[in-house]
Amino acid sequence: MNAPARRLSFTYAEYLEQERASPTKHEFLGGEIFDMAGGTPEHARLAARVTVALGAQLGRRPCEVFSSDLRVRVRATGLATYPDVSVVCGPIARDPEDKDAVVNPLVLVEVLSDSSEAYDRGEKFAHYRRIPSLREYVLVSQAHRRIEVFRRNEDGTWTLYEAGPGERARLASIDALLDVDEVYRGALEASAAV
Structure with missing residues (x-):
């Protein structure tokens, strides 16, 4: 996992909302959203x-x-x-x-x-x-x-x-x-x- 997004804690629903709007993929764990590196x-x-x-x-x-x-x-x-x-x-x-x-x-x-x-x-x-x-x-x-x-x-x-x-x-x-x-x-x- 790479660096988490700026905010400290997100709900899963907030993660899903951001993921739908994002052109890139992210992992979610324990309230944190992590950028996934491009291949x-x-x-x-x-x-x-x-x-x-x-x-x-x-x-x-x-x-x-x-x-x-x-x-x-x-x-x-x-x-x-x-x-x-x-x-x-x-x-x-x-x-x-x-x-x-x-x-x-x-x-x-x-x-x-x-x-x-x-x-x-x-x-x-x-x-x-x-x-x-x-x-x-x-x-x-x-x-x-x-x-x-x-x-x-x-x-x-x-x-x-x-x-x-x-x-x-x-x-x-x-x-x-x-x-x-x-x-x-x-x-x-x-x-x-x-």
Whole structure:
């Protein structure tokens, strides 16, 4: 998260009012509104490739893949945020305070950046773990050809599965695979050529 807006405390309704009028996205937590950093072409490319790959595999199943335009609300902590990719299976459950936010993602994906990696791995993941429906949290590196899948176990603990070059990351909850070479095809080379 970046610096909070000037005012010290906002209600969720005030946040929603400001969010509707804003051309940029913001996170909300504990009465504070946080600017979300804009993405790079590399970030957008990786998020789009994950979205396309998952969308193609889910096909006619009762699951939908959403871009970062979808707001997700963590009811237990109050966090409202925009994951890079979200997957919801079955009917969408909306937040009672926010008809535009879902509260039941099965899979959340974040593309890591230098400015967000510590937050995405730490505090944000701690919030996401409080979503009862969430089964897998996927981190896509921008620095290395690596996809990490954190999977919730039956006892509520989480296990990390990693996939690198030549491998595929398995998302068991939606029976899908992310081919690392396909997700990263030309992605890191394009950023290095600049």
